[in-house]
Amino acid sequence: MNPSFKSKNPKLSIITIVLNNKLFLEQTILSVINQDFNDYEFIIIDGGSTDGTLDVIKKYESHVTNWVSEKDSGIYNAINKGLSLARGEWVNILNSGDRLHASDTLAKVFKSEIPEEKAVLYGNWFLCSLVKNPDELTPGFANYSKGELLHQSMIYKKKLHETYGMYIDTKKLIISDYIFFLTLPPKLFHYLDFPVSINDVTGVSSGYWSYRQKLAFDYILGKISLAFLFYENLRIFIPRIDLYIFKRLKKIFSKLLRN
Secondary structure: OOOOOOOOOOOEEEEEEEOOOHHHHHHHHHHHHOOOOOOEEEEEEEOOOOOOHHHHHHHOHHHOOEEEEOOOOOHHHHHHHHHHHOOOOEEEEOOOOOEEOOOOHHHHHHHOOOOOOOOEEEEEEEEEEOOOEEEEEEEEOOEOOOOEOOHHHEEEEOOHHHHHOOOOOOOOOOOHHHHHHHOOOHHHEEEEEEEEEEEEOOOHHHOHHHHHHHHHHHHHOOOOOHHHHHHHHHHHHOOOHHHHHHHHHHHHHHHHHHO
16 A cells, blocks of 8 residues: 555546556556646555556555555445545546546546536546457547536546445445446536547446446436336347347238248
């Protein structure tokens, strides 16, 4: 743990959680410490890595405000640990393997006009595969009404946790961040029309299980219909369900025409 802090009350707390990710953690760290914006603290929560991840953290220890390495019960337990250490007014959760988009990203965020009543800033992003090609980027666009939000591209006021609680910490739930943000009052959200982060698609929350949980929660909130929920789950189990349905209908009509 590094006890040296840039300031007692930083503007922003950046929290990175990691477990056995020595190959890609460095990219995350470099994207943070190369920022033009300096009024932040950088917290790394390691889940007890054994692959050399700690060597990467120690390599950049002078740039890290606080770091901890110990076993945890999962992603949101680790994030909550980071939040308990955070002293910033605002928070950003940037998982290992994810990156801030550019060196001026945070400067752009805090130079933008943020209305006083807004407590959640959300922006666009890029997706990539660090395993295949980290430089091949696919753009993604945030849309609050459609629930298209990524926590890596969100910066929010830490005090929200005092009112709305911490992230739900259970082993099988991997959309606790989505649940937290979608239960906040819509009036708190403020859109940033530029990319904030670059995110690795091989992360845990990128899988089908995460998407199915998100669909279930969207249905509970009334954001999607039962028909759409059913269709999307079919699409997961049967890739290109649209082609499957088309082929089945084609067969049926072919039989009808022959008769």
